[in-house]
Amino acid sequence: MLGPNGAGKTTTVEILECLRSMTSGEARVLGLDVMKKAREIKYKIGVLPQDFNAFDLLTVKENIQFFGSMYDRMLDPMDLIKVMDLQEKADEYFKNLSGGLKQRVGVAIAMVNDPEIIFLDEPTTGLDPKARREVWKVIEELKKKGKTVILTTHYMEEAEILSDRVGIIDRGRFLALGSPREIIDEHGSGSHCIIANADAKCLNVLKERWPDHEIRNGNFIIPLRDKDNLVEIIYALDGSGGNYEQIQVTRPTLEDVFLRLTGRKLAEGGDTENAE
Ligand SMILES: Nc1ncnc2c1ncn2[C@@H]1O[C@H](COP(=O)(O)OP(=O)(O)OP(=O)(O)O)[C@@H](O)[C@H]1O
Numbered sequence: 309m310l311g312p313n314g315a316g317k318t319t320t321v322e323i324l325e326c327l328r329s330m331t332s333g334e335a336r337v338l339g340l341d342v343m344k345k346a347r348e349i350k351y352k353i354g355v356l357p358q359d360f361n362a363f364d365l366l367t368v369k370e371n372i373q374f375f376g377s378m379y380d381r382m383l384d385p386m387d388l389i390k391v392m393d394l395q396e397k398a399d400e401y402f403k404n405l406s407g408g409l410k411q412r413v414g415v416a417i418a419m420v421n422d423p424e425i426i427f428l429d430e431p432t433t434g435l436d437p438k439a440r441r442e443v444w445k446v447i448e449e450l451k452k453k454g455k456t457v458i459l460t461t462h463y464m465e466e467a468e469i470l471s472d473r474v475g476i477i478d479r480g481r482f483l484a485l486g487s488p489r490e491i492i493d494e495h496g497s498g499s500h501c502i503i504a505n506a507d508a509k510c511l512n513v514l515k516e517r518w519p520d521h522e523i524r525n526g527n528f529i530i531p532l533r534d535k536d537n538l539v540e541i542i543y544a545l546d547g548s549g550g551n552y553e554q555i556q557v558t559r560p561t562l563e564d565v566f567l568r569l570t571g572r573k574l575a576e577g578g579d580t581e582n583a584e
């Protein structure tokens with residue numbers, strides 16, 4: 309679930325985790341109604357809450373053991389520690405770990421009952437790029453083990469890299485749902501060819517041939533309808549006898565999709581003042 313601050317990500321996952329009741333509508337997890345089968349669902353899911361914290365003065369292993377003892381079914385803490393690549397920190401106090409390692413302990417705790425679905429609420433927010441990548445690796449491992457991971461994030465590259473399916477959420481509603489590719493194809497503005505600093509000879513040919521162009525900051529921008537377009541552009545440039553600095557093809561991203569759908573950038577947040 310990709311959305312800016314205040315979009316309703318935590319609210320939605322907390323309803324699915326049976327931690328919060330909804331005011332209207334219906335929700336099912338693994339085919340079970342969250343209003344009627346909360347207990348059954350809770351045994352089948354794992355949860356890493358936003359702003360997760362474990363016990364500072366328990367070690368990594370003791371924390372996993374403690375949370376595991378709440379379930380009838382519990383995986384071996386040392387196995388989880390291995391999966392999360394925390395062997396060297398098994399006997400370290402939780403308080404002494406870096407942010408990235410703490411999040412990995414959080415994922416280990418979320419896995420302790422061997423759940424079918426794991427909810428991770430913004431597991432990488434506030435982490436530096438290296439720690440973020442380490443958490444990504446852990447999530448990739450969970451996917452390889454066949455677990456369904458429901459991840460919330462406001463980082464579009466994270467959604468694009470990790471997700472098989474993305475839901476873009478804003479102001480409590482999904483705006484788009486599908487694989488990153490599908491969403492970009494449906495809502496994106498298409499690929500563009502950008503020719504930087506073309507001289508007059510090039511521009512004359514380009515302008516006549518591609519009347520649907522745009523010129524921005526010295527860049528000549530042509531919407532690409534299909535791959536052949538690019539070949540035609542290169543031939544035209546070559547035939548013009550002119551010069552240009554560089555030629556580049558850009559593909560729209562989920563960020564562009566968000567901008568097109570809401571008129572705002574992801575990082576700008578919920579903008580609740582104008583919310584209906
Ligand atoms: N579907 C909804 N209808 C009405 N209000 C909602 C809905 N979803 C969320 N809210 C309200 O919007 C506010 C922000 O929601 P929430 O904390 O779930 O956002 P978030 O996406 O998790 O934000 P953050 O990225 O800051 O964690 C809350 O006050 C919540 O009650």
Ligand SMILES: [Mg+2]
Nearest residue numbers: 317318319358
């Ligand atoms: Mg949240």
